[in-house]
Amino acid sequence: MSRHEDPLQPFPPGRRARMAAVVAVLLATMLAGTALLGLAGGFITACALAAGAASGFNFFSPSAGIRALTFARIASRYFEKLLGHDAMLRLARDLRSWFFRRALPLAPARLGRMRTGALMARLLDDIAQVEGRLVRALGPLLAMLGLGLAAVAWAAWILPEAGLVLAAAMLLLGPASALPVAWDGLRREARDVRLQERLRVRVHEGIEGAADLAAMGATRAWAARVDAAAARLARAGRQRQRRVSAAAMGMSLVGAATLLAMLALSLQAAHAGRIGAVEAAALGFATLALLETWAGAGLAWQALLAGQASARRLHALVAQPPAVGDPPRPVPVPERGALHLEEVCFAHPDGRALLDGLDLRLRPGERVVVAGDSGSGKSTLLALVLRVLEPQAGRIAWAGIDLRRFHQADWHARLAWAPQDAPVFAGSVRANLRMGDPQAGEAAMWRALEALRLDARVRAAGGLDCEAGEGGALLSGGEARRLALARALLRPGPLLLLDEPLEGLDVDAAEALLLDLERALGRRSLLLVSHAPVPAALPWRRLRLEQGRLQEV
Incomplete structure (x- = not known):
């Protein structure tokens, strides 16, 4: 058909x-x-x-x-x-x-x-x-x-x-x-x-x-x-x-x-x-x-x-119109570039302003952490960068090109993304990792697991074909979170977006996870929103979202 x-x-x-x-x-x-x-x-x-x-x-x-x-x-x-x-x-x-x-x-x-x-x-x-x-x-x-x-x-x-x-x-x-x-x-x-x-x-x-x-x-x-x-x-x-x-x-x-x-x-x-x-x-x-x-x-x-x-x-x-549409003549997405948000505005459907003239520039290889109170618009910020929502005013650009000129699928191919409640699917560890990159070989999978210190746990359970369980039931909370991050790291995109990756982890586990993540990022850029504090040892740029604008911390 x-x-x-x-x-x-x-x-x-x-x-x-x-x-x-x-x-x-x-x-x-x-x-x-x-x-x-x-x-x-x-x-x-x-x-x-x-x-x-x-x-x-x-x-x-x-x-x-x-x-x-x-x-x-x-x-x-x-x-x-x-x-x-x-x-x-x-x-x-x-x-x-x-x-x-x-x-x-x-x-x-x-x-x-x-x-x-x-x-x-x-x-x-x-x-x-x-x-x-x-x-x-x-x-x-x-x-x-x-x-x-x-x-x-x-x-x-x-x-x-x-x-x-x-x-x-x-x-x-x-x-x-x-x-x-x-x-x-x-x-x-x-x-x-x-x-x-x-x-x-x-x-x-x-x-x-x-x-x-x-x-x-x-x-x-x-x-x-x-x-x-x-x-x-x-x-x-x-x-x-x-x-x-x-x-x-x-x-x-x-x-x-x-x-x-x-x-x-x-x-x-x-x-x-x-x-x-x-x-x-x-x-x-x-x-x-x-x-x-x-x-x-x-x-x-x-x-x-x-x-x-x-x-x-x-x-x-x-029949509902999608929130975001593709341009009639999309342009290719550059492999690398800076992410730039200029005077971005977005309001909640009830009229409450979430982002009000927000500016942010994320250079290639830079790590940026955005903190803020619940409901301040942190997840909305990521949704706009993911282009599942459109800014009501302002502009979001990659390598100087407005995101609205890209085909959504082409733009998403440049992104690695792990949401707040990143799911672990019933099936093997291998099947979960391949959702990040269907073409990834075993060597790449082991490197991603090793970067997040999950390789020993997987080897002890029988290798990549061991079962993760429904919702990661056969893993601990921290292990399930690391597996979801390893899946995101497998994607070849130059920009990694993370929404509350430390939710539910204790302080020591959260700090260890971020330190491992820094080593695994390589040349990638990172935009992370989180309530949890970031270890002082990490040379990451720290911002706070208040009243719709970003301020340096």
Whole structure:
């Protein structure tokens, strides 16, 4: 699929042939099942009328047709599952690639405003609803429509009045199956997804903060809030089931009237000699099979509605403009240079000024530490240098060139970055380090570990392929922090940005880490924001951020 195509469309251009094949095999399965029951009903009736006499009774043709339709239905069901799962998995791949490609430029400025549980609902629930539209909604509904048209044509060929009965049934069954589900459905779906998000948020935050909740004795109160959210979602689920049940009841009433009308009409035609008894029985049994197949229309309409609502939510999320855009004609990023911030201003969304005419010049190879109170704008300063935010006034330049003239990916390739809560991912130490530089060899990895005095610990644990654990669970806090810094040091960029790298470390461990970092930096520049004091032995430039400006310490 082209990167410019939208997989949220009901029939994405790059997948239409496969989706048409899925609908075709669904239709083949329904046709085979309906024809099988109609032929079998007529055959049984013919056998009964023949009363066991072989003369004048064609036994072999109907039985051969029944066997053929049985095998056709088995084959079509097999290909229905095969092609349906293939199309669904391909669409799932396209959806996830599309979503991440569109959503990543929104992080963190746009997505950071969403709670984790709400974002997970988009990523898991909404994408699952959209990717399942073909096999749960669109495919069955189109196949039912094709089956109905074929049945009307066949019935009209045998008995014109029978075709009219089935056509009228189709016209009535459509609204009967759709209206109870679709009436005000998008509003109800929006309400239901809010309830689901609320429950997911509460569960996620409860798991993340389980230790704090236990320490404060608030676990029971939190569990009660989770139970209340689950109860509200369960009530919404029961309301949804009642709507589907109402659709099923309406379809059952229409179906019963259709079957009675068809039986009365076919028997009357057989009595009048217009059709034979076998054809009359075939019409009755085929109608029964047709109504049984159409009984799933309510669930299909519900799945279609849920998929449509999910597609709208995904579109609304990724349609936000990114906080930072790329220039139409980006210029190459110089390999080395000075970082210069000139009269930079940035205000919080509530209007509170964070940076007010800030000036900073970081020369090649220079180390600068920025201290400041919480909320003073230190992390915002790094976000502006990373260019995930744009200054509202002023200019940030590298080697004399405004950052806005660079492609974001090219600029990020010149940076090494470790955030305050730099994650250690589940997997091996090698896999964690390669996130810093996928091309790094073992020698470079060991040098980075040795520079931060982590090599002996890794060797003792079995080498680079030893497990780090989920969130660094198999490492101490200091070791996990050093591994994250080693990953940043592996990047070949000339500028290293660190946000509170000493958080949670004791004084001795923090001082040792900074001394090791100084030795490992080499010719790189460093911009570090930290509350912790920097050892006096380090010849680093020290600044303090107050009232939106930097002052020498």
